[in-house]
Amino acid sequence: MTNIERRDAQMAYISDTTVFEEQKECRKILQKLNTVDRSDFDEIARLVKQLLCKSDGAFINPPFYCDYGSHIEVGKIFFANYNCTIIDVAKVKIGDNCMLAPNVAIYTAGHPIHPDSRNTAYEYGIEVTVGDNVWIGGNTVIVPGVHIGSNTVIGAGSVVTKDIPDWVIAAGNPCRVIRKITDNDKKFYFKNREFDTEAWEKIEEIWKNSGI
Numbered sequence: 001m002t003n004i005e006r007r008d009a010q011m012a013y014i015s016d017t018t019v020f021e022e023q024k025e026c027r028k029i030l031q032k033l034n035t036v037d038r039s040d041f042d043e044i045a046r047l048v049k050q051l052l053c054k055s056d057g058a059f060i061n062p063p064f065y066c067d068y069g070s071h072i073e074v075g076k077i078f079f080a081n082y083n084c085t086i087i088d089v090a091k092v093k094i095g096d097n098c099m100l101a102p103n104v105a106i107y108t109a110g111h112p113i114h115p116d117s118r119n120t121a122y123e124y125g126i127e128v129t130v131g132d133n134v135w136i137g138g139n140t141v142i143v144p145g146v147h148i149g150s151n152t153v154i155g156a157g158s159v160v161t162k163d164i165p166d167w168v169i170a171a172g173n174p175c176r177v178i179r180k181i182t183d184n185d186k187k188f189y190f191k192n193r194e195f196d197t198e199a200w201e202k203i204e205e206i207w208k209n210s211g212i
Helices: 003-008 017-033 041-051 183-187 197-210
Strands: 054-056 064-066 072-076 084-087 092-094 105-107 122-125 128-130 168-171 176-180 188-190
Touching: 003 017, 017 041, 017 064, 183 188
Parallel strands: 054 072, 064 084, 072 092, 084 105, 092 128
Antiparallel strands: 168 176
16 A cells, blocks of 8 residues: 555555655645735635535635645634634535634644554554534644534634533533533523623524524
8 A cells, every 4th residue: 555545444554655745735835824914815725625525605714724725624614713723634514503712722643652663654644523503612632533423512722632522512622522512502602691682683683593
């Protein structure tokens, strides 16, 4: 097997010249994205669409960093804020209506634990998946092989080392479930602060028009 075939099969592989060749196109796009006029939202959106293998209405606030771009698949209405990093050696699949706060890092890449094995230059990539309607707080790190369920919030500063289920708030290092998200949370926008009447009426109108 070639190293590209081994990498894509989530097996141990070596980053040889063929692997680096695949990264060149991504780096060219990232160079444009990370130096573009930050007020040119249309051009940013165009470059993001060119970078990602699958996206629909995605927007990323540069700077942004990844290895391939083509290994990242996001659903509808994806947003990543400043200084996000996705090391997409393996696939990173993110669902609809997901938001990444500043400095979020998603790592699919890793290296053997034992130094004798690690020093052979073998490494690996294990897929990361994120469900629909997920908000990942700032400075969160997600390690290889993790699955985050739909409708979940990951608190800022978390290190996610294990799978997180649907419909929960989870946070910490290592990240743990704090509590379930319920319909009682709908009326609050921050801790115990409720939406005012004007905002709530607009929210209800949005829900009505979207069929929620």
